[in-house]
Amino acid sequence: MTQQMDLLRFTTAGSVDDGKSTLIGRLLYDSKSIFEDQMDAVETASRNRGDEEVDLALLTDGLRAEREQKITIDVAYRYFATPRRKFIIADTPGHIQYTRNMVTGASTAELAIILIDARKGVLTQSKRHGFLATLLRIPHLVVAINKMDLVDYSERVYEEVMDEYGAFIAKLDAQNVTYIPISALLGDNVVEKGANMDWYDGPTLLHHLETVNVGASVNHVDFRYPVQYVIRPNQDFRGYAGQVASGRVAVGEDVVVLPSGLESKIEGVVTADGGLEMANIGESVVLTLEDEIDISRGDMIVRKRNLPQKSNRVDATICWMSDEPLKVRQAYWVQHTTRQVKGFVSELNYKIDVDTMHRSAATTLGLNEIGRIQLTTTQPLYYDRYQINRVTGSFILIDPATNSTVAAGMIRGKSREVEDLLLDEAGDESGRPKSTNVVWEQEGISLAAREERHGHGAAVLWFTGLSGSGKSTVAKKLEQVLFGMGVSTMFLDGDNLRHGLNGDLGFSGADRQENIRRAAEVARLGYAHGHIVLASFISPFAADRRAARGLLPEGRFLEVYVKCDLEVVKRRDPKGLYAKALAGEIDNFTGISAPYEEPEGAELVVETDLESPDEIVARIVGRLRDVGILGGGE
Amino acid sequence: MHYQHLKLLEAESIYLIREVAAQFERPFLLFSGGKDSIIMAHLARKAFFPGKIPFTLLHVDTGHNFPETIAFRDALMAELGARLEVRYVQDSIDQGRVVEETGPYASRNGLQTVTLLDALAEFKVDAALGGARRDEEKARAKERFFSHRDEFGQWDPKNQRPELWNLYNGRHKPNEHFRVFPISNWTELDVWQYIQMEEIELPSLYFSHEREIIERDGVLLGASDVVYPVGDEVVKRQVVRFRTIGDMTCTGAVLSRAKTIDDIVEEVASARVTERGARADDKRSEAAMEDRKKQGYF
Numbered sequence: 001m002t003q004q005m006d007l008l009r010f011t012t013a014g015s016v017d018d019g020k021s022t023l024i025g026r027l028l029y030d031s032k033s034i035f036e037d038q039m040d041a042v043e044t045a046s047r048n049r050g051d052e053e054v055d056l057a058l059l060t061d062g063l064r065a066e067r068e069q070k071i072t073i074d075v076a077y078r079y080f081a082t083p084r085r086k087f088i089i090a091d092t093p094g095h096i097q098y099t100r101n102m103v104t105g106a107s108t109a110e111l112a113i114i115l116i117d118a119r120k121g122v123l124t125q126s127k128r129h130g131f132l133a134t135l136l137r138i139p140h141l142v143v144a145i146n147k148m149d150l151v152d153y154s155e156r157v158y159e160e161v162m163d164e165y166g167a168f169i170a171k172l173d174a175q176n177v178t179y180i181p182i183s184a185l186l187g188d189n190v191v192e193k194g195a196n197m198d199w200y201d202g203p204t205l206l207h208h209l210e211t212v213n214v215g216a217s218v219n220h221v222d223f224r225y226p227v228q229y230v231i232r233p234n235q236d237f238r239g240y241a242g243q244v245a246s247g248r249v250a251v252g253e254d255v256v257v258l259p260s261g262l263e264s265k266i267e268g269v270v271t272a273d274g275g276l277e278m279a280n281i282g283e284s285v286v287l288t289l290e291d292e293i294d295i296s297r298g299d300m301i302v303r304k305r306n307l308p309q310k311s312n313r314v315d316a317t318i319c320w321m322s323d324e325p326l327k328v329r330q331a332y333w334v335q336h337t338t339r340q341v342k343g344f345v346s347e348l349n350y351k352i353d354v355d356t357m358h359r360s361a362a363t364t365l366g367l368n369e370i371g372r373i374q375l376t377t378t379q380p381l382y383y384d385r386y387q388i389n390r391v392t393g394s395f396i397l398i399d400p401a402t403n404s405t406v407a408a409g410m411i412r413g414k415s416r417e418v419e420d421l422l423l424d425e426a427g428d429e430s431g432r433p434k435s436t437n438v439v440w441e442q443e444g445i446s447l448a449a450r451e452e453r454h455g456h457g458a459a460v461l462w463f464t465g466l467s468g469s470g471k472s473t474v475a476k477k478l479e480q481v482l483f484g485m486g487v488s489t490m491f492l493d494g495d496n497l498r499h500g501l502n503g504d505l506g507f508s509g510a511d512r513q514e515n516i517r518r519a520a521e522v523a524r525l526g527y528a529h530g531h532i533v534l535a536s537f538i539s540p541f542a543a544d545r546r547a548a549r550g551l552l553p554e555g556r557f558l559e560v561y562v563k564c565d566l567e568v569v570k571r572r573d574p575k576g577l578y579a580k581a582l583a584g585e586i587d588n589f590t591g592i593s594a595p596y597e598e599p600e601g602a603e604l605v606v607e608t609d610l611e612s613p614d615e616i617v618a619r620i621v622g623r624l625r626d627v628g629i630l631g632g633g634e
Numbered sequence: 635m636h637y638q639h640l641k642l643l644e645a646e647s648i649y650l651i652r653e654v655a656a657q658f659e660r661p662f663l664l665f666s667g668g669k670d671s672i673i674m675a676h677l678a679r680k681a682f683f684p685g686k687i688p689f690t691l692l693h694v695d696t697g698h699n700f701p702e703t704i705a706f707r708d709a710l711m712a713e714l715g716a717r718l719e720v721r722y723v724q725d726s727i728d729q730g731r732v733v734e735e736t737g738p739y740a741s742r743n744g745l746q747t748v749t750l751l752d753a754l755a756e757f758k759v760d761a762a763l764g765g766a767r768r769d770e771e772k773a774r775a776k777e778r779f780f781s782h783r784d785e786f787g788q789w790d791p792k793n794q795r796p797e798l799w800n801l802y803n804g805r806h807k808p809n810e811h812f813r814v815f816p817i818s819n820w821t822e823l824d825v826w827q828y829i830q831m832e833e834i835e836l837p838s839l840y841f842s843h844e845r846e847i848i849e850r851d852g853v854l855l856g857a858s859d860v861v862y863p864v865g866d867e868v869v870k871r872q873v874v875r876f877r878t879i880g881d882m883t884c885t886g887a888v889l890s891r892a893k894t895i896d897d898i899v900e901e902v903a904s905a906r907v908t909e910r911g912a913r914a915d916d917k918r919s920e921a922a923m924e925d926r927k928k929q930g931y932f
């Protein structure tokens with residue numbers, strides 16, 4: 001008996017008669033999850049209806065109304081297991097009028113099976129399913145090309161579907177797409193390969209389901225702990241019950257409680273099975289803190305150096321789920337993690353046609369419609385973008401009059417002004433990243449595997465300091481030394497980014513902030529790929545540097561303050577910029593006409609007017625050894 | 635024995651149980667004495683550890699319970715230090731709230747609904763936690779974790795609230811209540827493996843034993859005051875165990891030699907009949923379960 005059996009939640013969507021129910025019936029039947037009495041009941045029901053053959057689809061059609069109309073109208077959950085995995089299927093109907101059901105099924109899924117009838121090829125519906133799956137950020141898509149038996153098991157048909165669907169899905173931000181030719185009715189490539197498609201050398205559907213990487217969509221980096229319930233059996237014990245939404249935390253770590261901002265340390269991770277050293281993503285535990293702090297349901301415990309975003313105006317994509325249309329500027333309850341706050345949709349920017357992905361102006365959203373909104377809440381939300389965190393980035397809206405759940409929402413970020421929205425490029429509606437998100441486990445190659453290959457840990461060294469302070473000199477020199485040691489490095493500075501990626505940005509406060517945000521996202525990508533990233537930016541504002549730090553796990557972001565006396569840099573003035581700034585030819589010049597906020601709590605402070613570059617580089621290498629990023633330390 | 639998927643299911647169930655404690659004012663845990671409600675009690679204990687379970691347990695006693703069930707229940711409550719309320723179908727009959735079926739095939743299973751709804755009203759319960767699972771029956775496959783009931787305790791399958799991510803909307807009007815099913819995603823095998831992993835104690839009925847049995851319509855019923863032979867039925871001594879424990883009049887046994895949890899896990903893993911297949915009441919009509927659910931039965 002396998003003890004390492006894990007769990008995969010997946011969703012299936014298909015148009016009527018694509019063979020979805022048959023496929024599920026087959027997966028259940030071939031994996032021996034159908035019992036004799038269920039099979040008998042299905043046979044009886046088929047016979048009562050006058051069908052000639054046993055309809056495997058009846059195994060999965062639950063409610064009477066649906067049985068009468070012969071279509072699935074809600075989300076139904078099915079279970080089966082193989083020795084490797086337990087599977088939970090959210091079986092959803094595929095029609096456009098069931099968009100909300102598909103969204104519901106997709107919200108917890110890690111994989112989506114999109115069924116395409118080989119005879120019909122890619123239909124509008126197939127595209128809609130792909131769009132919704134990427135919108136909800138399901139990390140794995142499987143395009144199952146069904147009824148291959150009816151097209152003579154033709155490889156050409158398979159390839160045509162693959163090309164057409166591939167071209168479509170490339171425009172979205174889909175993550176991993178696998179194409180499998182099957183016959184649900186006869187079983188080819190569902191559980192067994194069968195003898196009819198020798199030309200196909202990929203996995204069978206079940207094999208793929210059994211081996212696909214689970215947990216790919218979860219965020220292993222940012223510790224977020226929404227408090228569910230306070231446990232206080234007596235005066236001496238006060239614990240905070242919750243489920244770790246993302247990341248993890250260890251006993252002794254510094255944490256902050258939001259919204260109060262009060263700080264403490266994790267004292268214990270309490271469970272009925274005994275205390276733990278660490279609380280990991282997905283675990284339901286009780287945390288205790290070293291200090292007596294007033295904490296209640298809806299508060300969030302996070303790491304001191306990895307904070308979520310905070311705003312009472314967020315930009316979001318919502319799917320409307322109620323017969324009553326959306327009323328702009330009317331109050332709804334916003335349920336976000338374990339909090340409920342009042343809020344309203346302050347703007348409806350547009351709605352999206354789920355079939356064409358076309359945007360159009362709208363004054364309301366009706367049942368099953370998807371739109372982009374600005375949501376204003378009475379109290380700020382502490383959130384992450386849905387793209388990087390499906391738990392802290394999602395919310396529902398509840399109608400206070402009926403208590404119904406009327407919308408599902410995915411946070412895209414802080415609200416921006418209307419002008420910004422108009423500048424948006426078309427086609428990013430799937431939540432196409434403005435920057436990318438991959439610090440957590442990626443499909444295929446994990447960070448750990450990359451680090452092992454490189455022979456060192458991944459990290460970001462963030463050099464901040466005045467223009468001319470010597471940041472880039474130090475960073476480049478350090479890079480050479482590290483490179484010589486066989487380290488996989490990456491170098492970023494204001495110049496190389498402003499030439500291309502950040503070419504659209506100037507030096508206003510907002511542009512500077514965006515410049516640093518992008519730089520930090522690029523650094524994070526480099527980190528995710530196992531490099532030691534040397535990022536050299538003036539980055540004068542503490543808040544921007546803090547945001548950059550927040551993108552990385554504790555201990556992997558090292559801030560290096562390259563300090564140099566302002567008078568010295570003015571004299572050095574390698575690019576002649578200070579002279580121009582002093583002459584008033586350059587606005588917003590840090591140190592002259594714009595502030596530089598000195599770092600507090602930088603991991604390293606180096607002083608280029610007092611130490612030589614070689615000494616500084618040696619000191620930084622020593623530090624990298626001490627903290628274990630480079631081998632050969634303590 | 636450690637199963638990764640069971641730890642995930644456990645964490646999900648504990649999350650749901652805590653949501654109920656946090657979102658409702660007078661939640662109750664419905665306790666039938668069967669293994670699913672024993673697991674629910676076990677999970678509730680874990681959810682609030684080191685505190686006590688912050689809600690009352692409610693048992694609707696049909697009067698046709700196996701004596702083993704009641705003894706086990708009382709011992710478990712003492713161990714958990716939990717509050718228990720019992721309401722009797724007999725009282726509903728005496729008060730004329732329900733009319734008892736008569737004849738040898740009479741079952742009180744359907745009558746429970748009235749006693750249950752009366753008890754929920756009496757205690758002003760706004761959330762009733764139950765141990766039902768979606769794999770038990772087709773009609774349950776679309777059941778929500780948080781299942782809304784109107785002021786008559788009825789379920790409207792066409793008008794269920796969507797459930798997204800792990801956001802559960804328990805808002806309700808006065809007089810409405812919710813049924814909450816934290817172990818919805820568990821299968822029968824998961825339950826048994828969990829019992830094995832957690833070393834949970836169960837009533838002896840679940841283990842193979844010798845008992846007087848009457849076979850009726852292919853269902854093996856335990857002979858008792860309320861189940862006696864009719865026509866050419868005979869009472870036979872057989873070695874059986876029960877896969878579910880409910881009303882004696884409709885809970886079927888299976889022939890089994892499984893004496894320990896390990897035996898049972900193995901037996902369930904290779905079973906060919908669902909546990910509900912051994913219940914007489916589900917066989918009455920194809921949509922039987924759905925009808926009973928609409929009326930407020932679980």
Ligand SMILES: Nc1nc2c(ncn2[C@@H]2O[C@H](COP(=O)(O)OP(=O)(O)O)[C@@H](O)[C@H]2O)c(=O)[nH]1
Pocket residue numbers: 014015016017018019020021022023057146147148149150182183184185186
């Ligand atoms: N020839 C063939 N027929 C199939 C296949 N899969 C499904 N069907 C048939 O297509 C019809 C619709 O299937 P069903 O599973 O009910 O579709 P659903 O509406 O997507 O659930 C039924 O008559 C099935 O028997 C297949 O792989 N090959």
